[in-house]
Amino acid sequence: MRHPLLYLGFLLVLLSGALAIGGLVSAPGTDTPWASWLLLLADVGTLVVLVRLYFRRVEPASAPRHDEIQSLQRLAQLVQRGHTSAEVYRILLEAAVQTVHADAAWLDLDPTHPGFEGAGTSQYHGITAAQAEALRTGLQAHPAPEGDYLTNDLHLRPGFAKALPAFRSLIELPLRGLHFSYGTLYLLKVKPHTFDRADLSILQTFTSQAVLSIENLELVQTSLANQRTQEELKIASQVQDSLIPKNLPTDNWFDISSHSLAAKEVGGDFYDFLHLPGRRLAVIIGDVSGKGVTAAFHMAQMKGIFHSLMQENPLAKNERDKFPVPSRFMAQANMALTHCLEKSSFITSSLYIIDYEQGGFVFARAGHCHTLYYHAMREEVFYFESQGLGLGIIRNESYEKHIKNQFYDYSPGDVMVIYTDGIVEARGGDGTEEYGEDRLKLRLEESYFQEAEDIKSFILDDLNSFTHGHPIHDDQTLLVIKFKSAQPLPLA
Amino acid sequence: MKVTAQPSADTLTLLLDGELDASSAIVLDTELAKPDILNYRKVLIDCAKLSYISSAGLGVFISHLQRFQDANVKLVFFNMQEKVFNVFEILGLDALMTIVPSATEAEAA
Known part of the structure; x- marks a missing residue:
């Protein structure tokens, strides 16, 4: 629609023209009618202006940039529908070509973009790979300034001086994200002077929307991957939990209580029990250096070693040799670990074989925390002082010289507290103070007369109030074994 | 944790200052892994300011133990705080490594 004032203008020009001509005609012969001539002159001038205004190119209203908006919407919706990066790039190329009516276009995807399988490839529209390569070479020979670039005289660029390009107009748009560059979009037209600033700006909106979509897709993928890792860790945690005995051995001659807590989803602490023939019980505790998944693998391995070495040897000449004594077990375990433990890793462990027919036990300590013991007859709490080197420190036969057995006779009422360093090295107070062996010893002195379960709870309550407000930074394991006076089993 | 050579x-x-845990163990490992360290006759570790050692810290010494022995380089620890010595002792490392009370004994070792 043209402005209504334009028509009013024509009317006025017509009227004043008639007036001027009328003035000239009605008074011939008089002195020169200057006023009428002047009016006619002004009138003709105005008419020229009005005619030019009338035939001016009328811009369509801004509303019909319909397809641009649609293309943008398509790009935006891609993410919600869970599409892939490859599809986003395809739609971007399509939409860009349609919107600016390009004759050809191509998209180069950055080879350095991580995690995208299409990285380093190109997509073409209306142009062959060879043609694009020729243009690429020409453009790279004399690089344009960084950023978006528009030229309507491509043949004037130095790179194209010799071989005239088939396309004269070019838009070059880098796809830049927050962290990396995803690629470059090229649009071409055969005729010169066919791209304008408006084209460039709508294309900029496209590319930034596409980059946003790609970045969102990547965020979604990363969070899915994280979720998967979390799920895997949860499974690992469940599997590890199944490696820890749930049903503690029960008998009328002892009472056992246990506690274990990993600092992370999975940990490197372990303990296990095994009934041996001849009223004997093997108890093992261990701690793999380090934390998390690596430690958890070695923990599982140690459990396997325990169960395979604690098999009855049918070739044994006498009853005593059917199962390895603790020091022999440690030497064999040390050899078994030689090839699968990293150089800087080691395992500490203690193995106890309790013979409750004899009322005694034998144990070997391979660098593990000292056993805390309450002696009922002497009414005394003490730590066993014994020598023994951790596993995986010396990886040859000479290890056997560094591990010893210790024999001990127990009496009813005696209490044995077995634990890992996560208990005694737990931090509290100002964050540098450790729970310590002395405090653990005091707690046993105060609770030895209780049942194993209550002794364990008493120690843990004290430990938790000591470490209150501090994160646990090492796996914690605590076993309490209380010896009782053996009662004959009730007849079934 | 600071390591001064x-x-x-x-x-x-080597003067160790601070807590030797999983993160600071890397610093010490880099120092001990240098090839020209094997040209010395003795490597003395001054533990006067070493306030804590974790299993990762012990792991660094353990992983280089054999290499030092093979090259005939003596590894001697001295000025060790009781708390840190306890950690070495529990693991049985006191029987494997030379730990002496002071610099005088370390130099004589």
């Missing part, structure tokens, strides 16, 4: 004619003294 004090080289002399045939002895390298």
Whole structure:
């Protein structure tokens, strides 16, 4: 629609023209009618202006940039529908070509973009790979300034001086994200002077929307991957939990209580029990250096070693040799670990074989925390002082010289507290103070007369109030074994 | 954790200052892994300011133990705080490594 004032203008020009001509005609012969001539002159001038205004190119209203908006919407919706990066790039190329009516276009995807399988490839529209390569070479020979670039005289660029390009107009748009560059979009037209600033700006909106979509897709993928890792860790945690005995051995001659807590989803602490023939019980505790998944693998391995070495040897000449004594077990375990433990890793462990027919036990300590013991007859709490080197420190036969057995006779009422360093090295107070062996010893002195379960709870309550407000930074394991006076089993 | 190296004619003294845990173990490992460290006759570790050692910290010494022995380089610890010594002792490392009370014994070792 043209402005209504334009028509009013024509009317006025017509009227004043008639007036001027009328003035000239009605008074011939008089002195020169200057006023009428002047009016006619002004009138003709105005008419020229009005005619030019009338035939001016009328811009369509801004509303019909319909397809641009649609293309943008398509790009935006891609993410919600869970599409892939490859599809986003395809739609971007399509939409860009349609919107600016390009004759050809191509998209180069950055080879350095991580995690995208299409990285380093190109997509073409209306142009062959060879043609694009020729243009690429020409453009790279004399690089344009960084950023978006528009030229309507491509043949004037130095790179194209010799071989005239088939396309004269070019838009070059880098796809830049927050962290990396995803690629470059090229649009071409055969005729010169066919791209304008408006084209460039709508294309900029496209590319930034596409980059946003790609970045969102990547965020979604990363969070899915994280979720998967979390799920895997949860499974690992469940599997590890199944490696820890749930049903503690029960008998009328002892009472056992246990506690274990990993600092992370999975940990490197372990303990296990095994009934041996001849009223004997093997108890093992261990701690793999380090934390998390690596430690958890070695923990599982140690459990396997325990169960395979604690098999009855049918070739044994006498009853005593059917199962390895603790020091022999440690030497064999040390050899078994030689090839699968990293150089800087080691395992500490203690193995106890309790013979409750004899009322005694034998144990070997391979660098593990000292056993805390309450002696009922002497009414005394003490730590066993014994020598023994951790596993995986010396990886040859000479290890056997560094591990010893210790024999001990127990009496009813005696209490044995077995634990890992996560208990005694737990931090509290100002964050540098450790729970310590002395405090653990005091707690046993105060609770030895209780049942194993209550002794364990008493120690843990004290430990938790000591470490209150501090994160646990090492796996914690605590076993309490209380010896009782053996009662004959009730007849079934 | 800070590691300061004090080289002399045939002895390298490493001063450890702070807590030797999983993160600081890397610093010490880099220092001990240097090939020319095997040219010394003795490597003395001054533990006066070493306030804590984790299993990762012990792991660093353990992983280089064999290499030092093979090259005939003596590894001597001295000025060790009781708390840190306990950690070495529990693991049985006191029977495997030379741990002496002071610099005088360390130099004589």
